[in-house]
Amino acid sequence: MSIDPETLTVYGAKAAEYADMTQGEAENRFLSTFIAALPEGARALDLGCGPGHSAAAMARAGIAVDAIDAVPEMVAMAQAHDGVTAWQASFDEITGEALYDGIWANFALLHAPKADMPRHLAVLVKSLKPGGLFHIGMKTGKGEIRDTIGRLYAYYTEDELHGLLSDAGLSPGESWTGEERGLDGAMAPWVVIHAHG
Template identity: 50%
Template sequence: MSDEETLKIYAAQAHDYAKLTRTDADSPDLAAFLAFLPQGAHVLDLGCGPGQCAAHMAQHGCRVEATDASPEMIALASAHRGVCARCEVFDDLDAVNRFDGVFANFSLLHAARKDVPRHIAQIAQALKQGGIFHIAMKTGIGQSRDGIGRRYSYFCEAELEEMITMNGLDVIRRNHGAGIGLSGEIADWVVLQSRKL
C-alpha cells in the first residue's frame, strides 16, 4: 500500500526531486545494469520517479515501461521520448516472465517494511529466466520517516541478499556508498544486481 504522506511530499517537490536526480542516468550502476541486458531488452523501471534513468535506458535501445505511484512523477517521466509511463503502486505488478530487467532504484525503500519481501517475489516472477534485477536501498534497521516526512524501510545487505536468493536469483554485482537525499540527510546505501536462475 502506498504511503499518502510520502506521495504528498513527492507531489509538492517533484521538480526539486527531478533537479536533485538529474545526473542519476550517469550512474555506473545503471551502466552495469544495461551491460547485463540483451540488445533491445524489455525493461521495467519500478518507481521511476521523474524518469531520467528510464529515458537513458530507452536511448540505449531498451523497450521501457516505467511505473510510479506519484502522478506528478509520471507526468515528468512521460515527457521523455521512448518512455511508456503509468501510475501504479508496487502491488499492481502481476506480470509473469515478461521482463529482461527490472530496475528498482531507491523505490522499494518507500514500501512498508513487511511488504518488501512480497514485492521482491513479484519482481522475480515478472522476470524472464536470465533476467536482471537491480535494487538500490538505504541501509539500516527498521522503518521510520526522514526529516521531511517520507516513509523509509531499511535493510542490511545480508537481509536483502537473502530475500533475493530465496526467490531464485543470484547476486552478480554489488556496490555501496552514501549520499544526500531530498531531505538533506546523508544516508548509506547498497546496490545489488542479480540474475534469475
C-alpha cells in the same frame, strides 16, 4: 496501496526539486552497467521511475522501457521523455510473467513496509525472464523510520537484502556500497545489488 500516502504527498509536492536533484541519474555507473548487461532488443521495467531520467537513458540505448510510479507528478515528467511508456501504479499493481529482461528497482522499494517486501519481490521475480537482471538500490540500516520531511523508509542491512533476494529465487551477484545526500538533506548509507533470476 503499499506506499505510505504521506510519502506520496511529499514526492508530489517536491517533484520538481527531486527532478533537479536526480538530473545526473542518466550518467549513473550502475545504470550503465545495467544497460550494458541487457540483450539487444531488451524490455525493462523501471520501478518507481520518478521523473524518468533512468528510463530515458534506457530508451536512448534501444531498450523498450515500462516506467511506473505511484506519484502522478512524477509520471507526467517521465512520460515527456521520448521512448518511455510511463503510467501511475503502485507496487501492488504489477502483474505479468516473464516480461522483462531487466528490472531497475533503484531506491524505490525502500518506501514499502518491510512486511510487504517478500510479497513484492515474489511478484517482480515472476515478471522477470529466466536469467534476467534485477537491480536494487536501498538505503541501509534497521527498522522503519519517517524522515524529517515525512517520507516513510524501510531500512535493511546488506546481509538482510541478500537473504530476501535469495528467498525470492534470485542469485545475488555484485554489490556496491556508498553514502549520499538525499532529498531531506541528510547523508545516508546505501547498497546496490545486481541479482539474476
